[in-house]
Every structure is written in structure tokens, then in C-alpha cells.
Amino acid sequence: MFNNIKLKISNLKNKQTYSKDKSFIFPEKQSMHYDAVNMDINNTCNQRCRFCFSYFDKNKVYMDVETFEKIIQILPLVRDYQGGGYGLYISCVFEPTVNPQFIEILSKIPKEGKNKCFFTTNLVRAMDEEYIKAIINSNIALLNISIESLIPETFHYLTQTKGFDKYKSNLQLLEKVVNEKEGYIPSIRFISMLLKENKDELMDIIDFCFKHFPSEAHEVRTPMIRPMYDNEWNLNQLLSKEEAKEMVDKLNNYPGHIDMNIQSIEDIKESDLKVIPQEKSCEVEKDHYDIAKEKISIVQDYEYLFLRIEPNGTCIDKLTNVPEEIPLDKTEEYFIKKLEHLYKNKAQAVICNNFDDINNIVEGNPNIFIDKFVDNDIFFEVTGWCCPDRDIISDKLILELYGNKGDKHYYYCSIKERTDVDEFYNEEQGWSVGFTSYFEKSKLKDDEYVLSLLFRNSLNQNIKYEYENILKIK
Template identity: 50%
Template sequence: MVKIDQYLNKFKEKITKRENNITLISPQKETMVFDAVNLDTNNTCNQRCRFCFTSFNEKPINMDINTFKAVLEVLPLVKDYAGGGYGFYFSCIYEPTINPLFLEYLDLLPDIAKNKCFLTTNLAKPMDEGFIKRLLSANIRLVNISIESLKPERFEYITQNKKFNHYINNLNTLEKVINEIDIDIPILRFITILLKENKDEIIDLVKYTCKHFPIESHEIRTPFINYYENMGWNKKQYLSKEEVDEIITQLNKLECIVDTVIMSSEDLEKYENEENNKENEKLDSYQKAINRFKIVEDYEYLFLRINSDGTCIDKKNNVAEKISLENPRKYFKDKLFELYSYRSEAAACSDYGGYENPDSGDGFILVDKISENDAYIEFTGWCCPDRKVNTDKLIIKLTGLDGDVNYYHASTKKRFDADEFKEKEKGWCGGYTTYIDKNKLKNNKYYIDLIYETETSQIISYRWENFILSLN
């Protein structure tokens, strides 16, 4: 105990001597929000597209209006639509327009939904001008429309829907209403699944949507691959790299904005081999941390999936649970806090053998941003260590002025945005992010160290010199 007290006293003396040269850094306050909430007000569809990953084996359920009203309490906690999937999905997997209460739901969307809400429809339900006008007049930011073919036989084969006439009539009515209506309509975007069945029609489909509608973009994507009934059919629909390259070349020549999310058959084979290798991989504590980070930093981690039966699924637990209808706002706030808190759990480092007494390095660590929310403190930055650094084994160490020590794994990535360093040193920068549980910090001021392992298993520590983390 005496040695520890002596060490702490020397530590405090050292800090006191350097106090005038030290800059105190306080985290920026940030609000916790869901990146997206995926809502389905029914669990069925009026088509059975061959590429769809849904089996439709469940009993059909339409969400009741009281549950829908409760779900709308999540809207203030959701990011505004920012492209690429963020926002409030009025539909996710199923076709929303076939719910008997669909138009009533549209009318219930509050003003705040105008910057958050979007829906996806196959446009295959019979719709008159009045229906489409109410759709375009609702507080919706974006409408996605599926379009797989404009050839009747091909359409009916791919979608397994014999009502092509409904689809083409709706397209024509939509165009007519848009040209006549005098309101600020939602953004329009079309989506096509690239298949062997329609590959020769892709360019014409994009030309058609760009000519007839004021679209934001036309997205071309390949089918999802997952473990479901028609996975075999989907795999056979993937085109060769040569075919994909040719289609992309043709798309790039068009005067339309086209988003492509396309994998070739060669890409698919490589992906599946990598997944198989991961299953046989023996994991150490650092690799386990990397896998945890893959969950909490996944593009779709801060998402909720709300089903038509009033249950909710998150990416942490993957278990359906009933939404509280008595106090839905509190339910969603608690769920949000739980997801954020799990990030700091994923980063927590308890097995860091050999990292307690690292050798001091002469490199440096830079921090782009230190932010704080109700659940954790987030560090984001980059380091410029020796080029032989094992960047998969990075740890952030916080040392309190009173001796409290905390270790956190850091997710890593190569960063090429530090142009000045790249130009001078002809090297790379290792980026990092970590999440620190605020409740576990016992002091209000901390030194920051980056600890890593070299190729030769030497443990090196870089201190962010002349800066101290200051907490309120």
C-alpha cells in the first residue's frame, strides 16, 4: 500500500509541475438517436417475387391503429432521412398498401415525419387517382418503387403476380397525377433487382423511369443471399464479372443518377469462402473484440424492426418483445439507451495480458473527436505508428490523476484522409474508435494512451502528450 501511495504522490507531483503546459479536453455533447426504425404494418404481400427472402408462412396480421399510434412515439428519436437507409421506414419487408388502414395511417403521420419517413411499394395494388394523391400528399420524405420488368410475361414470372395490368396502370396514373398535382411531392426512387431474367432490360428500365418521373435515382442491386427457401434460385441469378462490368459501363453512360449495389458470381463465391473460413477460425481475446465491434459498428446496428403484431426486435438481442402501449416513448428511450450502452460493453477490455507494462514509444496519437452521450464517451482518431504495427490489437488506456486505470479495445481501420502525413511520410494512418462506459470512470481527469502490439510481439505505448481528458 505504501508503494502505491508513493507512486500516486509522484504522479500528482508530475502533473502539477506540467499543469501550465497541459490542455484539458472536454467531450462534445451529443444526442442519442436511432439510425432507422423499420416498420411493417402487415406481414404479407400481394406478390411472391422469386428473389424475395420472405417465406410468408406466418398467419397474416394487420397492425391495429392503436399500436400504430404508439409506434409513432419513436419518431422524435429517429434520424432524419439522409439517404442510404436512415430514417423511419413505413415499410420494410412487406407491401404496406394492402393493409386496409393504409390511407388512415398516412393521415396520422405528423409533420415531423416529412423529414424522416419513407416507404417502399411494389405499386401492384389497384390504385385510383385519389389513392395516389393521398400518398403523394402525406408527410413522407421518399417513396421507393420496385420495377423488375415492363414486359408482361417476364413481370408475371419474376413476381409470380398475374396482374401486370394493375402495375402498368398505376405507373401511368402516378405519372399523370404528378404532372397535375400542385404540391411538394415526396422524393421518388426506383429499385430493380438485377437478374439473369431481366439483364437485357436493365438499361431500358432506367431510361423509362428517368424519362417519365422526377426521380432522385434508380438503384440496381443483386438479390440478397441468406438462409431461406429460394436461396438456390437467387445464387443462379448472379451474373459473371464480365457481364456485370458491361452493364455498369452502359449505366455510366446514361444521363441518370444510378446507384449500383451489384455482386458478380465471382464476388459471391469469394464472400462465401470468407464466411466459411470465419466459422473455422480460432479466436483470441482481440479477435473476439473485433467481432463484437462488427456488431455494434454495423451499418444497421442502431436500427429497430417493428412487426405488425406490435413486437420489436433490435440488433443486440434479436428477440421479439412486445412494445409497451402504455408508455411507448419511455420504451423506445430505454431501448435506445440499451443499444448505446452495449457499445461500451463491446469495447471493454479485461483480458490484456502483457499490456500493463508496455514500452514507451516515440510516436504520437491524434484525436479527431471526443464526444459524450448519456451512455458512453466516444474516442475517434488516428495514430501514426511504425508501419509494422498490428492494427488489429489496439487498446486505449485511460489513467486517472488519482490512479484509476481503464482499458478499452479500439476498432481499427486504415485511414488515408490524413493527406499531410501521407505526403510527408509516404505511409498510412491507423484509425481507431472506442466507447468508454461513463459509469465506470472514478476520476474526472485522465491521461490517454494508445497501446499496440508490433509484428515482433513488443508492446508499445503512445501517450497523447500535453492533453488530459476532463469530465464534468
């Protein structure tokens, strides 16, 4: 299959034909969504956990109920909670229960929140049974609970508070309320830091949580090590590689669902601890592919479609990273326009306006497969993979769209590893390359388009692979 690719040089200026004897593929309609929104309803906490990376401003700010009611109108635009960072966080970095209006705020979450909203709590605030019931009866999808120790002395040392008795009481109340509740309850998930201070009791902690609560999962992770932070305490709490492996083996053998993100001290590199300045004298001249990759990396960043909403009613997106005041009298319109702007910028980041290499194209045998072709209000997205000749430079890829009435466009692609197909094609002595690109709808003039991939090879030629079907967009 891969040895019979016959290449021929052609001047495609006079050979741009549009063939009708192909099958049509139609896009799947998808809604536009923010992947995640972190809505901090306050900027403080009732603990000072030694492993925490947050700084607490002396100027405490609490979002009020009226502001929350306006901002929660973003909910239909947020992707459902699926784990892995999706959904709407009712605070995550700070402790939401310290907001004096927390229970009233929860009561304002509409039913749709059962698919989207969650929050994380240290469960140390003074609570009675009615308070716990209000949490369980609210429209949230998930309740995250931090649990680092069930030993009072260890708890007090790690959290730098004397709140263990309140914590234990709240756990008991929560267990009672959950077991007595009929009908819907939020999913419950516990989160534990793996530290030298608690490693010997960690399995007992996990046992306790699964035996006393209908836990969806227990997450175990090590402290974050970040550049420009004081990481000394966290580094001293990391286990050795051998100790970490022993713990991972125990967790893997545990019958309950355990999620792990565990690093040993040996896993931490010097680059994780400090920002290394770039030497300008070593700068390499960038070509247009390099510039395109930088633009694409921004719009395909894990948190690109992610908003942070501060308790003072300002909003920060990952495109500008600049706080912007939310117009509370027009919140729905504001969030729709911001979402459209992010999607449009995503589409514009891949446009290749200066492709002038039309006379240097080599035709290759087509081996393109498309497994996602979707349509939203701003762009079409296509994702797939192909089996090009091994002579190509895989990260120098341009996608061509050629319309049935002559409309033609070129786009850069993001290159993705396709481990799901790599193994099979490696056995066949082939090669697979995954790709994704976007086509802004307002720029497309025709009804149907032929898609081709143009790879650069070692001879600086563009090898063209044409998809066997036609994209039907209108």
C-alpha cells in the same frame, strides 16, 4: 518524422504524472438515436416475385391504426433518413399497401416523418387518384417504387401475378399527381433488379423513370444470394462477369444518378451458398484481444442500433434477436430504455478490466490525431488515427485514460482502415491506424483525462503513444 521515434523501457508504476501544460479538447454533444427501425405493418404481399427471399405465413397479420399511433412515438429517437439504411421503414420486406388501413396509417405520421420515414411499394394494389394523392401528401421523406419490367409478359413472369395493367395505371396516376402538386412532395426513387429476363430493357426502364418522374435516383441491384435459401432461380438470373461489366459501364455513363449493387455469377463464392460447419478440432485458443474483438464486432455491426417491429406489436433488437412485446401504454418509455440499454452495452463491450501489463511498457513518440470526440447521455466516443512504429501489431490496441486526480481506465479499440490518410502516410514511409472506443460516463470520476494508445509489438511489449491534448469531460 517516423525514423526518429526513440523508445525507452520504463516502469510507469512510479511515473504516472499528469501534465497541465496541454490544450483542452471538449466533446461535441450528440443525441442518442436508433440508426434504423423497420416497422412492418403487415406480413404479406400481393406478388410472389421469383427473386424475393421472403416467406409468407398463411396467418396474415395487419397492424391496426391504434397500435401504429402508439409505436410511431419512437420517431424522435430514429436517425433522419440519409440513405444507406437510416430512417424509419414503413415496411420494406413486405408490401405495405395491402394493409386495409394503410392510408389512415400514413395520415398518423407526424411532420417529423418528412425527415425520417419512407416505404417501398410494388404499386400493384388497385389505386385511384385520391389514394395516390394521400400517399404524396403524407409526411414521408421518400417513396421507393419497384420496377422490373414495362413489358406485360415479362412483368407477369417475374412477379407471378397478372397485375401489369394496375401497375401501369398507378404509374400514370402517380405521374399526374406529382406533376400537378405544388409544394412539398416526397423524394421518389426507383429500384430495379438486374436479371437475365430484363437486362435488354433495363436502360429503357431507367430512361422512362427519369423522364416521367422527378427521381432522386435509380437503384440497380442483383438478387440476394443467401445461405439456407433456395437460390437456384436467382443464380440462374445472374449475368456473367463480362455481361455485368458491360452493364455497369452503361450505368456509369448514364446522366442520371444510378446506385449499383451488382454481382456476376463469378462473384458468388461457395461460402455464399451454404453454411460451412466449423471443425472443433481446429479451434485455436483465443487471447483477451480476440475475445474483445468478438464483443466489439457485435456492437459495431452495421445493424446494431436497428430495431425490427412486427405487425403484431413485438420488437426485435440485434443484441438479443428475441421478440419482445411492446407495452403500448408505455411505448415512449420502453423505446428510450431499450436505446439506453443498447448504448450502455456498446460502452461496456470495450472495457478492459484485466490490463496488468503496466511493467512492460515502451514509450513511443506521440503521433495521435483525434477527429471525433462526442458525448451522449451514456458514453463519450472518441475516433481518430495515429502513426505508430511499423513494428507494432495493429489489431492489439488498448486505450488508456488517466485522470487529473488519478482515475485510470483501459479500453479495447476497434481498428478501422483510414484510407483518407493512408495514401499520404505511405508516401512518407509511415503507417496510419484508425481507432474508435467508448468511455461509459458513469465510470469516470475525474474532470480531465490524458489519452494514450498502447500497441503490442513483436517483442510482446506495449508501445505507448500519448495524445498531446487533454480531454475535458466536465
